[in-house]
Amino acid sequence: MEITDVTAVTVDMPLAGLDQPLGIGPYVTNHGQVDSMERVLVRVETNEGIAGWGEMRTFLTPTATESVLEDGIGPLVEGQSPFEIERLRRQVFIEYTNIELFFAAVETACWDIVGKALEKPVFELLGGATAPQQTAAMNADAADDETSISRDVEFAFCLGILPPDESRPKAREALDAGFSVLKTKAGRNWQQDVERIKAMHEEVDGQLEFRLDPNQGWSLDQAVRVGAALEDAGIYLQYMEQPIRVNAHSSLARLRQRLRQPIAPNEDTYIPHNLRSLIQEGAMDVAVLDLTPAGGIAGLRQQAAIVEDAGIPYTHHCAFDLGIRTAAILHAVHGLPGFSLPPDTTYYAWENDVLTEPFEVTDGSMTVPEEPGLGIDVDLDVIEDYRV
Structure with a gap:
């Protein structure tokens, strides 16, 4: 089997309003x-009539992203086997470009093709079900087989920056919808960040865990104040995500020493070899990984192995994923060992999706497809409706 063509199309999908x-x-x-x-x-x-799908965000513009994929990566992989994913990942190189970011979508499509060709879901190709619920069930020697083979993966609800009084009802909505973790953005006003978490914590009577993500938006002193203020209020986050800028690992380690709030780098993990540095500096309690900057599912597997070997728990990042990348994330966190915390998602908030049968979010969870490949079908008519 050989790859014959790589094509890319951009859609612009609206979010449901607050x-x-x-x-x-x-x-x-x-x-x-x-x-x-x-x-x-x-x-x-491919030349055998089997096609696969991948998905990524735009880089600069849709035209620029599509061009890198079709004119840059396409010629490098055409004529080669989609089964040789690791070789392709190491072979694809464009000078001065973080090409892994683009190759990830092509790599995901290759997993989809291989699964379809072998009539196996991607999570089985990765080694089988290892999501947190499955691992716990197997370790406990679950009484019935149905529990031990569950394909449900729990996710964290994501919410943007809102005033504290507007955040309250959204926290209640998330809890009532079955989510146990809420991640909210931060970084514009550290004092309001504190008040927002306190308001939501009070609204749900402590029944939600919180993640706070300023996207590098705090200085070191502000991060100390946020963490300490929440500790004084008796609120302990599941983690603070990338509280300060990237490549400041010594400062991140000092922050971790000063607070009892777990520290979870995210953007730092996008940079090659930073995981090793973060581990050596003692700068993280949790790693927030992402298969796209990692170069795909195989790259994510490599990163997960590094972090797991260091004894650090990890989860998966959300980038406003439609159904294709959501499917890839489901298979990855279900099939790769060590994902012990719910991945983030905004999937519940899309106006529509490009899948013929969109995923259902039930009690804060989605089910890993068991059909071959990614287990999804793409609706070409919907793509045309939202095409840029």
Whole structure:
């Protein structure tokens, strides 16, 4: 089997508004706000008629992203086998470009093709079900087989920056929808960040765990104040995500020593070899990984092995993923060992999805497809409706 073509198309998908159930748009962050998100959908075709799908965010513009994929990566992989994923990952190189970011969508499509060709779901190709619920069930020697083979993966609810009084009802919505963890953005005003967490914690009577993500938006002293203020209020986050800028690992380690709030680098993990540095500096309690900057599922597997070997728990990041990348994340966290915390998601808040049968979010969880490959079908008509 050989790869014959790589094509990319961009869609712009709106978010459900804050006035709708589980709606989160506009989603405000330290860097701006999101009412909709451009997603690039990648299709890889083969000479045996089997095609696979991948997905990524736009880089600069849709045209630029599509060009790198079709004109840059496409010629490098065409004529080669989609089964040789690790060789392709190491072979693909474009000078001065973090090409792993783009190759990840092509790599995901290759996993989809291989699974379809072998009539196996991707999580089985990765070694089988190892998501937190499955690991716990097997370790406990579960009484019935149905429990031990559950394909449900729990996710964390994500919410943008809102005033404390507007955050309260959204925390209640998340709890009532079955989520146990809420991640909220931060970084524009550290004092309001504290008040927002306190308001939501009070609203749900401590029944939600919280993640606070300023996207590098705090200085070291502000991060100390936020963590200490929440400790004084008796609130202990599941983690503080990338509280200060990247490549400041000594400062991150000092912050970790001063607070009892777990520290979880995210953007730092996108940079090659930073995981080793973070581990050596003692700068993280949790790693927030992402298969796209890692170069795909195989790259994520390599990163997960590094972090697991260091005895550090890890989870998966959300980048406003539509159904294709959501499927890849489901298979990855289900099939790779060590993902012990719920991944983030905003999937519940899309106006629509490009899948013929969108995932259902039930009690804060989604089910890993058991059909071959990623186990999804893409609706070409929906793509045309939202195409950029």
